[in-house]
């Protein structure tokens with residue numbers, strides 16, 4: 001059973017505990033839900049199925065404790081390895097160990113559990129019990145007195161007291177943080193609202209200041225579980241043990257940063273119930289591409305296929321100062337597998353780029369005027385014998401730009417990818433609300449700045465709720481939206497959301513977006529639908545970027561052209 005999702009650096013990695021080893025890979029059916037959906041699932045499990053809350057909390061506590069033990073042992077392995085004292089056998093903890101084989105290895109650990117008044121706190125107290133049984137020292141630090149605690153938290157606190165687990169009340173008792181080796185954050189979970197307040201806020205600040213490793217129960221206190229936005233203050237964690245189902249906010253930055261490694265563990269919510277919940281979205285994996293989108297990630301070709309089978313991409317791009325954009329997009333379309341590609345470009349540019357990509361056809365348009373309304377009609381004529389149009393990379397801004405783009409928007413009876421300057425032209429011309437809805441597939445690929453202009457909000461507002469904004473925009477305008485940046489969000493016009501985890505910070509380099517446009521157009525030409533092409537395109541783009549970065553001394557030296565070579 002796949003029950004773990006690890007978020008390492010840029011990606012969410014699934015850990016497969018099926019007995020075939022402990023390989024990290026981007027596989028599995030990964031869906032995420034909102035905090036409201038999670039609360040409903042908890043309630044249904046408790047009220048309709050009759051599984052008591054205490055059972056879920058017990059499972060949560062056991063899962064958190066197992067992860068702490070695993071973390072402590074991993075740390076020791078690293079220490080030994082760093083010290084050059086030979087390799088320690090790494091233990092794989094499939095289930096919570098009933099005590100550890102070598103208790104001495106954990107006796108120096110002393111973990112502090114920060115306990116909030118809600119059920120997140122109950123999870124933390126239950127975890128403390130299991131940790132004590134594993135040989136760790138544990139101290140509970142309560143944010144509130146018993147009078148304020150939820151029923152479940154109060155019950156857990158009473159059990160801990162009977163077992164003699166040391167506890168303190170924040171603000172009343174003194175505490176020396178120097179004695180601890182790690183912290184469990186069980187202050188706020190899915191019931192959290194707004195900026196942490198009072199004792200909870202002070203405890204978060206102090207926990208961060210200790211520099212100790214922090215493991216979060218469910219979500220980091222101070223992260224918005226639905227958007228990934230940060231409240232102030234916010235826990236900065238090493239690991240987040242997400243309970244039951246992945247929460248949407250952990251898929252997006254900055255929440256993903258605050259969460260550290262994300263691990264998702266079952267807490268006993270019946271699969272039958274979980275299956276009834278419509279996910280807020282999916283993390284793109286091979287399985288999701290196949291099952292949810294019907295894409296074959298292996299990109300198998302018909303043995304009797306010919307270049308006509310795989311479609312012809314037309315790219316309208318480039319200007320005298322940005323000639324490379326058209327080359328990158330067109331070449332990427334070819335590498336993505338389309339049969340043929342033509343680059344429609346300003347006539348004056350053609351002599352300078354002829355032959356740069358021998359496989360590419362050039363179609364100079366616009367005469368001495370370059371881009372404008374006349375050029376749009378030439379592009380539309382070219383499109384009569386081609387399958388897909390991609391417009392925007394390196395276009396620049398020009399007189400008649402609104403008329404140019406509107407002619408293509410309304411007149412292109414084929415799938416259309418709109419990127420870069422074409423998005424800015426679209427925004428300047430009044431945005432999608434002002435233009436009629438297209439009948440054929442339409443994909444917009446904005447980065448956050450372009451998205452802000454399209455939606456008429458600030459870039460910060462875009463980044464505050466990328467999932468929500470992307471979904472609302474795609475639904476409202478009936479288009480497929482690719483909101484770029486690390487953890488690119490693909491939103492389909494039916495409201496489905498896919499989050500990409502491939503890619504590397506090395507891809508933050510000029511032209512990488514042009515490459516993506518070409519890849520997506522290349523997929524459309526091969527017959528994929530808009531959402532298939534967008535989702536598969538961003539997935540492939542990131543994988544190629546990772547491979548290209550791995551070939552260099554540093555990801556920082558990655559060029560956009562390198563991504564194309566690794567497709």
Ligand SMILES: NC(=O)C1=CN([C@@H]2O[C@H](COP(=O)(O)OP(=O)(O)OC[C@H]3O[C@@H](n4cnc5c(N)ncnc54)[C@H](OP(=O)(O)O)[C@@H]3O)[C@@H](O)[C@H]2O)[C@@H](O)CC1
Nearest residue numbers: 042056060118119120188189190191192193195196197218
């Ligand atoms: N449901 C279940 O049975 C199960 C739940 N489980 C676990 O419980 C978690 C959800 O539990 P929950 O709903 O009790 O919410 P939780 O986040 O612990 O506490 C919220 C409390 O804090 C307060 N508060 C809110 N915002 C605040 C702020 N900014 N700053 C300061 N205080 C703030 C607010 O009180 P208020 O201040 O509004 O009076 C509220 O009472 C979930 O994430 C999972 O870990 C599962 O393990 C299994 C079974």
Ligand SMILES: Nc1ncnc2c1ncn2[C@@H]1O[C@H](COP(=O)(O)OP(=O)(O)O)[C@@H](O)[C@H]1O
Nearest residue numbers: 484485486503504505507508510511512513514
């Ligand atoms: N840190 C990152 N991790 C993963 N992908 C990234 C990262 N930074 C940028 N990218 C990807 O690189 C591409 C950059 O596109 P864009 O900003 O349009 O660049 P340009 O306009 O220069 O071509 C996008 O697909 C984006 O998602």
Ligand SMILES: [K+]
Nearest residue numbers: 185188217219
């Ligand atoms: K928490």
